[in-house]
Amino acid sequence: MMLFSRIQTIDLILIKFQILICGNFAKPVCKFKSSDTVKSKTKEEMASHSKTKSNYKSLMKKGFFEIAATLLHRVKSTSQLSDEEQVLYDMCLCRLSFLPPIDLTNDYCRILSTSQSIDQSMAPIVAEQILRHLKSKMFNHKHSKLLEYFAGNELFTLYLQSFFNVDISIEHKIRELRTTILDLSNDVFSCNASYYNLAVSLAIQACHSDYILDISEDELGKLATLEHECREKETDDYFEKTCFIKLAMYLPPTENLKQKFNSINSKTKVERKLSQHIDERLDYLGDANTVPLLFSRGNIKERAPVTEVKSQYENYPFPRWSNVLTSKSKRTFREHMEHRESSNKSISVPDNIDILVAGCGTGKHVISLAERYYYSTITAIDFSATSLKYARMKVDRATYPDIEFYQADILELTNWERQFHLIESVGVIHHTIDPIRTLKVLVDLLNQGGWMKIGVYSRLARRYIEFARQVIAEENFSDDIEGMRAFRNFVLKSRETSDLRKLIHYADFYNTNHLKDLAFNACEKVFDIPQLKAMLELLGLEFRGFQLDNKRHLSKYRSIFPEDQAGINLDNWASFETENPDTFIGMYQFWCKKK
Incomplete structure (x- = not known):
């Protein structure tokens, strides 16, 4: 995650303006008045209150969590929030992109001391409040x-x-x-x-x-x-x-x-x-042989020796996490996709789907899927036994049913007699030697008309990391803990205006395992949108849009390309990214469908 103070300042000015112009429709409703006033409360007032709640939800749906949080905070300052408003307020506070001009210290103290539904993604906002x-x-x-x-x-x-x-x-x-x-x-x-x-x-x-x-x-x-x-x-x-x-x-x-x-x-x-x-x-970090191999150990031995990538994730499992930011509204995958693809109301998948997570790492992705969708089974594979042990430990504590973990390399799945309605592989393909061959194996495991969610690095958005990797090679920093500490000191001593210094705005810079994945990865490839387009056409996959954490990017795209409200024209997206190179700062995450 990258935090640019200049962009935040622009957003802060924008939100102050939006709060001013939106203030009239979201005036706080005082719910604790005299008994006579309460008794005489009219149906029109109740309807107005209901409409206000609807406005909060509308803002949240559009990604304007900062505006919704500010308006709910205004309500909270004059009266007690209803149970529903409190849930909406806390959801906003857990999803802010930047800190609005209000003091949220007490609110974050309450959330961090009482809620299990917190996530590392909240850290920048809490840090800013501190x-x-x-x-x-x-x-x-x-x-x-x-x-x-x-x-x-x-x-x-x-x-x-x-x-x-x-x-x-x-x-x-x-x-x-x-x-x-x-x-x-x-x-x-x-x-x-x-x-x-x-x-x-x-x-x-x-x-x-x-x-x-x-x-x-x-x-x-x-x-x-x-x-x-x-x-x-x-x-x-x-x-x-x-x-x-x-x-x-x-x-x-x-x-x-x-x-x-x-x-x-x-x-x-x-x-x-x-x-x-x-x-x-x-x-x-102890004995990691607790997750079964998907195939016999004999087959594993026939393969090449353990790669540097596998060794990396055995010693530095990624990501490190404690909790998952959960959604309050679990639904079927069909409902999710019908909501996402509002023009397509004929998503042909069953209510309880079979899901494959290819490259599950330490299991955070798996639990987020179990929280989001109704499912029949979730099968999760990874080639790192240490990461799988971490994942299994987390899932067992949360007691999610019908989740199976197996140790396997994706390329070993060529003869696997399984089919899935949904396959997700996020942050995996770009660490493989042959991305297209790896994806082809996954496509063959997908039902006809099945869905995939893929995540790979953007060459443009990754430009500062690519520069850092060059510096690491030139300065010969070792890839152990001492080498990573030395590299961090090198970055902190660099000029304030240097491209290398921009690494301090990445959250991954502040954790050993995450820095290893960010800048010291043993194998990393980057892509651009024309490459994605060619790859999808080759594999018989239909592009169905990007998953954007910051919905403002999609709003901006739609304003520039009003003829493509669905956001599925990759040529348009290539032009958009050229002008907005940090759009995919995390990675390209996109949906596609098997033709």
Whole structure:
């Protein structure tokens, strides 16, 4: 995800203008008046209130979550939201593209502390809210004041516990805070509950980020002393948990130290959360042979040795995630496509479909499908045993039925006697040696008239990453954790205006596994729209439109090409992308249908 401050500023001006012109139709309705007023409430007022709710939904449907959130916030400031309005409001807050000119601190504290339906995609907005408050504070480089402020900042600690950080300014604060805490005496540290809870939150953050931050020589020396102290106390009944927490802010705990920490009785809520994250990390990085092979091991041995790509995802499973941002309205795939293709009301698929996720990674995609559609079965394959173990662990905890995981390479599926109504392969094909051959295997597994959703990198949108990969090769950065840390420091020292510096606006820059996938991938190919068009024609697939997270792009496209409201003309899209090169900043994600 890339965040351009210039684009955000333009959007902020636009939203302020839209809020002003839309304000009249969405005046807050006060629902708590005197009993006489309530009794005399007319049908016209009820209808007006209903229409207002409809307007919120209309705005959300068009992707204007910022406007809807601002209007609902206005209602909330004068009266209590109804249950339906609260659901709409929270949905908006979880899907904002930028922060409206309102204070959402309390709302995000409530959501992060009570909801399981949060997602890493929310991190930039929460970070922006934190920084908005921080800009008004002046610490004059006094570490004690900085520590006191952040230890008492509920939203900051919840942010550390919920996401991996995605902002360079907050990264600087994290570095400063953990150094300050490392230097505190254990007596001061253990006696101050807010300092201790902040340190535990920083330890959770380190786990979320897969320990991406580098460690200074001075810090390494102090950590070595702490580790020695922890080892010395391992055979004693007393365990100095403050030493453990200080270590965990920097380094992944060893199995022995983790067991010592887990043996502590009466853990606080935040300590239990840290234990869970550490346990998960050690579990999925342990023995990964827990997911069955789709075909016999003999067939696997006949293939070439393990590729660099497979080795990468065994050691750096991707993506790392905790929760999935779920939809409140589950529906059939047919209903979804009929809604998407409003001009086509004859989508011929059953209510409960068979789905294949080809290249499921760590399972986030699988769970999002299980949340979105009614299905008969979901079959998920990946060639990384570590990623599959992570996925299986997450799905088992959520108790989704009829989801099967198998270890397999897509190219091994040529003789597989299965057929599917829907196949999704997002972020996979561009990491294969032969993308067209790989896609051909998947097309053969698709029912006649079946649907596919494909995601591949855009050459234009990926231009800064391609430049970064060139720099990595030229400067000979290694692809291990130390090499990635060195590369990050190289980026942070680059000129503010350089193309390399733009990497700090990518969320993946702030997590080890994600940075590995972003800039150090062992095999990566990029595409343009004419290539997609030729590839689909060759494979007998009909293009049925892009899946755009930012619906403003589609609105802009339709205004430029009014004759193509369905958005299915690839030649038009090629022209549009040339003028708007960051349209597909994540990747091309598009629907197609087997002819």
